[in-house]
Amino acid sequence: MLVLLTYLLIGAISVGVYWAVKEEVQPYVLIVASLVFFSLHDLISLLILSIASLITFYLLRLGSKRSFYFSLCFIILSFLFVIFKVDATIEEGSFNASLPLGMSFYLFRLLHYAIESYKGHLRKTELKTFITYMFYLPVLIIGPLIRLGDWSKEIKRRRWNPELFSNGMERIMFGFIKITFLGNFLVNAKLSTFIRSFEDEQSWIVNYLECFQYTANSYLQFAGYSDIAVGLSMLFGIRIMENFRFPFLATDINDFWKRWHISLSNWCRDYIFMPVASFSRLTWLAIIASMLVLGLWHELSLRYILWGSFHGVGIVIWNLQDKYFGRKLSSKAMSIYSVIGRIITIHFVIFSFAFVKEESVSESFRILLILVGLD
Template identity: 90%
Template sequence: MQVLLIYVLIGAITVGIYWAVKEELQPFVVIAGSVVFFSLHDVFSLLILATTSIITFYLLRRGSGRNFYFSLSFILLSFLFIIFKVGVTIEEGSFSASLPLGMSFYLFRLLHYAIESFKGNLRNTDLKSFMTFMFFLPVMIIGPIIRLGDWSKEMKRRRWNPELFSNGMERILFGFLKITFLGNFLVNAKLSTFIRSFEDEQSWIVNYLECFQYTANSYLQFAGYSDIAVGLSMLFGIRIMENFRFPFLATDINDFWKRWHISLSNWCRDYIFMPVASFSRLTWLAIIASMLVLGLWHELSVRYILWGSFHGVGIVIWNLQDKYFGRKLSDGAMKIYSIFGRIITLHFVIFSFAFVKEESVSESFRILLILVGLD
């Protein structure tokens, strides 16, 4: 919470300076705001962000040996992602590599830039535009994973807009409401008290409510931070993509991933699903690969491999049944199908979080067995 308050405070100060200076100086104000924020919170994260950004930019600007420099930048970024996700601890040297703040988001933005530059889609990007994109404060700590092309268009047409500014303030307040009142107070504090009121022998309802609590809190925290990011971007006169769109109203698991962490889902679709599907001609393999990467993006661990695989298999099964059964229903039957689809999808997601809410994989399976009535 302290990081969030510092982030919003620095953001507010940066916005004030941003609109007070000339338009050509505004990108430098954006960069300075992120530099100040990281300097106050984590200088090491700032060094990693600045170093990887500059190296990636200049590697991909090389005219000759384009394949080599793209491969080099891709390997470098992937290595950094893996090494910091796994965590390195050298006892003798007293060195501990913890995850730099926001690294999962900005490394995926860098990978996006590397891939699109290699394709020839971003050749006219200059260093100022690139660094403003990489140091855009609203998306630094919890996304969404914005794309350079869309963001550059918004930067070019940004203007002072009182209505957009007002909407941005509302979104920031709404984000705080989700995080503090709905998430921290109602879901974490009050629901925890309610769960503790059950007897030990009522294990099914206790485990069900705990999985529901974890799911609801994950949504409220992620969506709340995303609301603040979207709102803060509006204060800069820039519209960025929505990251959550009522995911618990999804009619199927495929629809769920079009509503939950949309920027990450789209990233995996474009850079994992499409290449794997094109190369292998196997849609199911591309789906599984995409969901594994999506899971490992959160954490390099067995429990997130299981969580990603669980969702991948669920999407494959749903696609098969929709192909051979769902599309043949009448309009009346489709309405009933959609109602049951929402209920099944919601519980599929709730049950899936049993894999990640516990540190022990065996404990996760024990909870799942209880939930399906087999324990």
């Protein structure tokens, strides 16, 4: 909570300074705000982000042997990602234990920049634009994973807009309520008290509610921070992509991943699914590879490998049944099919979090067996 409050305080101060200075100075206000935030909370993150950003930018500016320098850059960024993820897992056994603040997000943004630069899409990026993009305060903590091309267009056409500013304030308020009141108070505190009221022999309902609690809290925390990021960005006159779009209204697991952590799903689609599908000509393999990377992005551990594989296999199975069954239904049957699909999807997601809410894989499987009535 201290990190969030500091983030909001620095954001509020920087917004005031940002609109008080000349337009050409505004990007530097954004950079300074991020430097202050990192300096107060995680100097290691600031050091890693600074060094990795400069190495990436200048390596990819070298004219000769582009493939070599891109490969070197890709290896360096992947190594940093893996080494800190492994360190966090070994030391504490939980996500973000000793992980530098925001590292998963800014290293994936650097990988995006490296790949797009190698393709020739971002070769003319100026250093000021690149640094402002990498040190953009609203997305530092928990995303979304914005793309440099889209963000550059927005920052160039930014203007003071009272309506956008008002909408930004509302989004920040909604996000803060999601995190604090709905997530921390209702789901974590009150629901925990309700779960403890059940007797020991009522193991199914206890485990079901605990999985529901973990799922709901994960959504409220992620979506709340995303709301704040989107809202704070609006205060700077810059629109960034939405990261969550009512995921629990999804009619199927494929639709769910178009609504949940959209920026990460799109990143995996563009940089994992498309290359694997093009190379192997196997859609199912590309889907599972994408979901494995998505899982490992959260944590390098067996439980997240299982979680990602579970979702990957679920998407493959859904695609098969939709191809041979779902698309042949009448309009009336399709409405019933959609309702059933929503019920199945939300429970598929809830059950999947049994893999990651426990440290022990064996305990996760025990919970799953209870949930499906086999324990």
